[in-house]
Amino acid sequence: MNNEETTLCNQVEHNSEGYRKTVALRDEILRRPLNLSFSAEELNAEDGSFHLACWRDGILAACLVLKPLSENQICMRQLAVQADLQRRGIGRKLVNYAESFAKQHGYHEMVLHARETAVEFYEKLGYRKEGDRFTEVTLPHYRMRKILGNRKTKEQFN
Ligand SMILES: CC(C)(COP(=O)(O)OP(=O)(O)OC[C@H]1O[C@@H](n2cnc3c(N)ncnc32)[C@H](O)[C@@H]1OP(=O)(O)O)[C@@H](O)C(=O)NCCC(=O)NCCS
DSSP, rough: OOHHHHEEEEEEEETHHHHHHHHHHIIIIIIGTTTTTEEEEEHHGEEEEEEEEEEEEEEEEEEEEEEOSSEEEEEEEEEEEGGGGTSSSHHHHHHHHHHHHHHHTTTEEEEEEEGGGGGGHHHTTTOOOOOOOEEEEEEEEEEEEEEEEOOOGGGOOO
């Protein structure tokens, strides 16, 4: 597959049609296998986050959420790639896009809670584990972090 020709990453607005597609994908890949689902309160609270999507031939292939934690630090959440498109470079492409997006918005540090099964994927992209294993949504997780560099202020982008 030639990802450069067939995939496109962009931001989708909260509560838009594109956003609803990302919620459906996150539900399918991350929640339903655990017998969990999103509450209306949980989704309403995502208003203050950035929602990024990766499209392949116009079909949603992957998505993630970026939640600002402070002026410099942003949290990557809910990365999900369509089951039949995993291990084809789409997750890497969307994370690379998310890092550029975060830097352009003035954040210089990405943090995340990685499922233990995804730690190696994040390590390949330059993330490092921090602290002890903990449980979230019934699964073992690790905190991970990456310094994005390019410490620019938001004003420099205006
Ligand atoms: C984990 C996930 C996001 C990775 O995305 P992906 O598109 O499948 O991964 P990519 O093809 O971009 O992989 C990039 C590299 O990481 C490796 N990799 C991907 N998933 C991996 C995994 N689970 N374990 C170990 N290595 C992995 C790939 O082999 C590739 O390595 P290479 O560069 O040496 O060839 C995706 O598989 C997914 O959605 N999984 C289910 C949901 C999930 O676990 N989400 C993360 C929650 S924290």
